[in-house]
Amino acid sequence: MSELKQNYYGSLCTEMYEILHEQAPQDELNFYLSHAEKGKKILEPLCGSGRFLVPFLKRGFDISGMDLSGEMLAKLKQKAPDAKAIQADIIDYAVQEQFDYIFIPSGSVSLFTDMGMCQGILQKMKELLAPGGKFVFAVDTVFDRCEEDSDYKVNVSVKTKEGYDLILKGKNHAFLIAEGYFRTRNVKKYMGRLFVFALISEIPFNLMTGGGWFYPYHQNVLWTFLIAIVCMIGIDKAKASGRNIAVKIIWILLIVFGGWLAGTITFVDYYGFGVLTVLTFYAFHGKRWWDYFAQIIILYYINVELLGGLYFEVNIFGVTLEIVQQGLALLALPIIWLYNGERGYHKKWWQYFCYAFYPLHMLVLYLVFLLYVTLH
Numbered sequence: 001m002s003e004l005k006q007n008y009y010g011s012l013c014t015e016m017y018e019i020l021h022e023q024a025p026q027d028e029l030n031f032y033l034s035h036a037e038k039g040k041k042i043l044e045p046l047c048g049s050g051r052f053l054v055p056f057l058k059r060g061f062d063i064s065g066m067d068l069s070g071e072m073l074a075k076l077k078q079k080a081p082d083a084k085a086i087q088a089d090i091i092d093y094a095v096q097e098q099f100d101y102i103f104i105p106s107g108s109v110s111l112f113t114d115m116g117m118c119q120g121i122l123q124k125m126k127e128l129l130a131p132g133g134k135f136v137f138a139v140d141t142v143f144d145r146c147e148e149d150s151d152y153k154v155n156v157s158v159k160t161k162e163g164y165d166l167i168l169k170g171k172n173h174a175f176l177i178a179e180g181y182f183r184t185r186n187v188k189k190y191m192g193r194l195f196v197f198a199l200i201s202e203i204p205f206n207l208m209t210g211g212g213w214f215y216p217y218h219q220n221v222l223w224t225f226l227i228a229i230v231c232m233i234g235i236d237k238a239k240a241s242g243r244n245i246a247v248k249i250i251w252i253l254l255i256v257f258g259g260w261l262a263g264t265i266t267f268v269d270y271y272g273f274g275v276l277t278v279l280t281f282y283a284f285h286g287k288r289w290w291d292y293f294a295q296i297i298i299l300y301y302i303n304v305e306l307l308g309g310l311y312f313e314v315n316i317f318g319v320t321l322e323i324v325q326q327g328l329a330l331l332a333l334p335i336i337w338l339y340n341g342e343r344g345y346h347k348k349w350w351q352y353f354c355y356a357f358y359p360l361h362m363l364v365l366y367l368v369f370l371l372y373v374t375l376h
Helices: 011-020 026-033 053-058 070-079 115-128 174-183 187-210 221-240 245-265 271-283 289-306 325-337 348-375
Strands: 041-045 062-067 084-087 099-104 129-137 311-316 319-324
Touching (some): 011 070, 011 348, 041 053, 053 070, 062 070, 070 084, 099 115, 174 271, 187 221, 221 245, 245 271, 289 325, 319 325
Parallel strands (some): 041 062, 041 099, 099 129
Antiparallel strands (some): 311 319
């Protein structure tokens, strides 16, 4: 399947995009407006439904657009019937005129990961630029690291110098998986149940995150937990081996690294950092003060430094503070510490209901979304 097909925004994606991104972020819009000049020809490739193009048009700029998605362009025409926008893919886009200013906002270029495709896009932009023209675009990638710049936050999510974010967020049930590993009477059956429900959950997860039955670029969190359990089994075997302590430590570090790598390259939820979260609760499972201290330090680093990115502002006595949303996961720690280790209600029907809740709640959310789209 070509990258253009993979990145095509159909009707469902278009409706979701309009709900989540109806208007351009004002600071980002202002950034691209700052490079525009009246009387100059402007082009926005990958213009979509026009959240940037329409504000340019309303401000009197001579702007044109193109996009592969007919559904997205239909939304654009609803907002601005006179907008100059044509349906075409970015490589084959062919017009006689050249443009003084071309911009691709919001990291749309990052949708294309094939190097040949990226080179083709840059070559096309060069052909479309008038002499002395300007091409401004955003690229969001986890490898864009600039740690010395205090305005550039790079973890699993990415904040560019202009403040644009690519964000990964979600819930944390890692403690329960580590606890389940310690207390299960049969690890193989425990893994078997997780495997079955991981398979069952994949379709609702794909529908919710990718808008289709098949979406290979992000797997549900139960696969994260399975990788972590394999790591815990490996670590236990390494600790029980007759090797000297130095060899044991090397093997354990290799297993932890392997778990992180497996989680990252298979695109499971939270990537390798989700695996590390489970292993943190496994390694510091006791009730000693240093277990609590290690959990705080390690989970702070994972949730704030590695999984941070989405902020919200809080004003306290005239002082504005930025709170990392994923950092709120740390508030679960005091509740976890109150757990007395005793087994709670454990009837079979309740056990399987708890397993089934994960795929069912995602399916319900997806159906609610479809109902919303239908009614609007």
